[in-house]
Amino acid sequence: MSDEEFDSLLRGVLDGDRSEQTLRFLGEGMKGDADRIASYLDMVEMDEMLSCDLNLPGKGRVARDRVIDFSRNKKSRRSSMFTGAGLMLAACMILLLGVLAVMNPDDGKEAEGVAKDIVAVLIDSEDCIWQANDGEVYSFGRPFERGAALWVKSGIARLAMNGNAGLALEGPASVELVSEQEVRVLHGKVSAYAPEEAIGFKLITPEIEIVDLGTRFATSVDGQGHTDVHVFEGEISVRGKGEKGGELLVEGQARRFVANAVAGSKIKNDPSLFVEPPALEQLLAIAGKNDLGLSSGNLKPKASFDYKPASGEEKIAWQDFTLGQGVLDGTLWGIGFGKNPWMIDHAFTRVIPTVTSHSGKEKAGGYLLVRGRAKAEPSVANRVRRQLAVGLPDDYYFAIRARYRGLDDKDFFALWIDVHGREDATHTNVPTIGIREGRYFARLHREHVAIAGRPVDGEEFVLAGHYGWDEKLGKARIALWVNPVVDGGNEPEPDASSVGPARAKGEVPEFRYVGLRMGLYTEVSDELLVYGLSIAKTLPAALEAVVNEK
Amino acid sequence: MSGSKSEENFSLERDGNEHYVVLVTEAQLGLRALIRSLLPREADVNDVLQETNMVLWRKRGEFDQAKRFMPWACGIAANLVKVHLRKQYKQQWVPFDEELVSQIAAQAQLRSENFDERLEVLNECIKKLPEGQRRLVDLRYSEGASVTAIANLVGRTVDAISMTLYRARQGLAKCVQQGVEGNHE
Numbered sequence: 213m214s215d216e217e218f219d220s221l222l223r224g225v226l227d228g229d230r231s232e233q234t235l236r237f238l239g240e241g242m243k244g245d246a247d248r249i250a251s252y253l254d255m256v257e258m259d260e261m262l263s264c265d266l267n268l269p270g271k272g273r274v275a276r277d278r279v280i281d282f283s284r285n286k287k288s289r290r291s292s293m294f295t296g297a298g299l300m301l302a303a304c305m306i307l308l309l310g311v312l313a314v315m316n317p318d319d320g321k322e323a324e325g326v327a328k329d330i331v332a333v334l335i336d337s338e339d340c341i342w343q344a345n346d347g348e349v350y351s352f353g354r355p356f357e358r359g360a361a362l363w364v365k366s367g368i369a370r371l372a373m374n375g376n377a378g379l380a381l382e383g384p385a386s387v388e389l390v391s392e393q394e395v396r397v398l399h400g401k402v403s404a405y406a407p408e409e410a411i412g413f414k415l416i417t418p419e420i421e422i423v424d425l426g427t428r429f430a431t432s433v434d435g436q437g438h439t440d441v442h443v444f445e446g447e448i449s450v451r452g453k454g455e456k457g458g459e460l461l462v463e464g465q466a467r468r469f470v471a472n473a474v475a476g477s478k479i480k481n482d483p484s485l486f487v488e489p490p491a492l493e494q495l496l497a498i499a500g501k502n503d504l505g506l507s508s509g510n511l512k513p514k515a516s517f518d519y520k521p522a523s524g525e526e527k528i529a530w531q532d533f534t535l536g537q538g539v540l541d542g543t544l545w546g547i548g549f550g551k552n553p554w555m556i557d558h559a560f561t562r563v564i565p566t567v568t569s570h571s572g573k574e575k576a577g578g579y580l581l582v583r584g585r586a587k588a589e590p591s592v593a594n595r596v597r598r599q600l601a602v603g604l605p606d607d608y609y610f611a612i613r614a615r616y617r618g619l620d621d622k623d624f625f626a627l628w629i630d631v632h633g634r635e636d637a638t639h640t641n642v643p644t645i646g647i648r649e650g651r652y653f654a655r656l657h658r659e660h661v662a663i664a665g666r667p668v669d670g671e672e673f674v675l676a677g678h679y680g681w682d683e684k685l686g687k688a689r690i691a692l693w694v695n696p697v698v699d700g701g702n703e704p705e706p707d708a709s710s711v712g713p714a715r716a717k718g719e720v721p722e723f724r725y726v727g728l729r730m731g732l733y734t735e736v737s738d739e740l741l742v743y744g745l746s747i748a749k750t751l752p753a754a755l756e757a758v759v760n761e762k
Numbered sequence: 763m764s765g766s767k768s769e770e771n772f773s774l775e776r777d778g779n780e781h782y783v784v785l786v787t788e789a790q791l792g793l794r795a796l797i798r799s800l801l802p803r804e805a806d807v808n809d810v811l812q813e814t815n816m817v818l819w820r821k822r823g824e825f826d827q828a829k830r831f832m833p834w835a836c837g838i839a840a841n842l843v844k845v846h847l848r849k850q851y852k853q854q855w856v857p858f859d860e861e862l863v864s865q866i867a868a869q870a871q872l873r874s875e876n877f878d879e880r881l882e883v884l885n886e887c888i889k890k891l892p893e894g895q896r897r898l899v900d901l902r903y904s905e906g907a908s909v910t911a912i913a914n915l916v917g918r919t920v921d922a923i924s925m926t927l928y929r930a931r932q933g934l935a936k937c938v939q940q941g942v943e944g945n946h947e
Binding site (some may be wrong): 219222223225226227228230232235238239243244246249250252253254255256257258259260261262263532547641660672 | 792794795798802803809812815816825854857858859861865866868869877880881884897899902903906907909924925927928931932934935938
């Protein structure tokens with residue numbers, strides 16, 4: 213084959229000719245010829261770079277800042293015809309920024325000077341006298357930018373950090389807001405509440421570094437080089453200056469660190485020494501008002517990949533939520549879903565990245581957090597949903613690995629499969645598994661409910677359902693397994709099963725959506741922690757997707 | 763991440779993850795180009811890319827940060843393409859056999875990995891294109907027009923448009939190569 217013939221074939225491929233003949237000849241022309249392979253790669257890479265598509269939705273605040281910042285920095289390199297399009301890197305950055313937004317508290321630094329980088333908001337104050345450089349009196353809702361130095365001369369000020377932690381400063385106290393996930397305490401007393409959303413929140417004092425692992429705690433820094441830390445709920449990881457490993461402190465413990473000492477000494481834990489930090493409801497309300505722009509209404513279709521399971525593939529769709537925020541915002545990580553990402557309300561649903569203690573022994577986070585219903589906003593039923601890439605077959609399995617914290621008999625959550633994903637749908641008469649009235653349940657219809665087992669508050673569980681058709685009854689059927697163990701590929705007997713209303717087989721709708729819904733009587737403090745969910749053609753495949761995809 | 767690393771600094775795991783995410787992010791364009799070059803006929807390039815990302819994430823603890831990321835990531839992507847192709851071989855004709863896929867992948871791993879820089883240079887190179895070529899590139903890539911549609915629009919033959927576009931791509935590739943080399947002098 214001459215070089216001209218090879219060029220002609222390559223040209224044809226780039227123009228869209230994917231015929232067997234063209235590709236076969238092209239392949240034969242390249243085999244063993246490094247120069248032609250190089251030419252081929254040059255052209256494919258160039259075609260790919262020119263084809264870059266930025267048709268992606270805006271992300272959260274941090275991500276939008278990044279986009280703005282990116283535009284500013286790259287302005288000079290935009291040609292007129294590629295304005296607004298162009299750089300695949302930017303697209304990829306956006307797809308993964310969710311991960312960074314959560315994992316990297318210093319993200320917004322690049323956005324300085326372009327968009328205000330707000331890291332905290334004043335939500336409450338009591339007899340507070342500020343020492344502001346310009347004499348400004350701070351009032352409710354006053355935003356503070358990254359790097360802001362706050363000095364409370366007297367009184368109490370409560371801040372909601374953008375990372376969802378809450379702080380109470382009791383004057384005299386001064387702090388520096390390093391980022392939405394990190395505050396430097398220079399002196400005075402600071403109490404903190406870091407809900408699940410803020411796991412990894414960090415307080416730094418001259419003597420120690422405190423990393424929250426999901427808790428309520430406080431620290432005080434006096435003028436004699438003493439730093440005290442008290443844990444009132446949950447646990448923290450604390451490390452003295454110069455200390456290597458660090459120590460895990462749990463509820464009821466307290467330590468005093470003295471200047472230049474490597475480790476802390478035990479002191480009495482005393483909540484009365486500190487004021488109450490903001491409550492969860494306050495923090496979530498602020499999170500809602502300062503919506504990070506990630507609510508479902510702001511989401512637009514992302515790049516589609518039109519995943520079609522191969523004929524031998526048993527898994528149809530699955531998602532691992534242990535990887536970070538990016539898994540929720542993009543189509544990058546989930547498998548088998550349509551072109552839109554998960555539709556959620558970010559005030560109440562968040563992927564919590566994994567945070568490790570100083571010693572490396574303890575970990576926190578690593579799941580999708582779905583909170584209960586917000587009473588203050590009854591219209592905000594907490595729902596999570598996503599379209600599948602393909603309609604489901606007549607027979608399929610679905611599974612979820614999760615745990616529920618704050619469980620009582622009124623609580624409810626459902627993993628549902630439906631023909632549509634409308635925001636106002638109740639999904640009561642579609643294949644569903646979940647927790648209801650203190651029991652695990654499955655149903656196809658609200659009047660046909662199968663019940664099995666009793667969930668334990670805070671305990672991890674795996675639920676699996678099987679939707680199929682019962683030929684004898686002429687009805688759809690759903691089976692439920694609770695923490696099933698598949699032995700040698702054999703499907704165990706279900707723990708419960710139920711049938712749906714009589715219906716001709718041909719009337720079975722094509723299910724194309726999967727979602728989660730929290731119940732009407734759940735509390736905002738309720739937490740459904742989801743590690744993964746899946747849909748598959750077999751029970752082992754469905755379980756493997758949620759149990760092994762870690 | 764190993765416990766010993768975390769003992770040195772609590773945030774190493776997070777920092778490591780952040781760095782790793784940046785690496786994966788910056789590799790997307792290159793990985794996609796690689797997978798596309800190995801699967802020229804496949805509609806599921808994105809699926810293999812996505813699977814590659816998943817595997818890259820799972821293997822983040824295995825990546826030796828002293829080494830270059832792109833060759834390692836390309837190796838994983840190429841292996842996944844081969845797995846994908848082995849399934850396809852049984853069912854249908856596929857364009858490139860495993861030997862050729864290995865050859866292409868081996869060379870791709872040696873190529874420049876800094877697509878960010880290349881994209882930056884590319885935009886400058888586009889400005890330098892002759893007006894005629896630039897207009898065709900715009901129609902083809904910004905407007906998404908097929909070569910046939912462009913030919914009808916501008917009143918030229920399909921072959922003439924195809925050839926002009928091909929020369930434009932070649933010119934751009936050369937310009938980018940020179941520009942990147944210039945940046946590193």
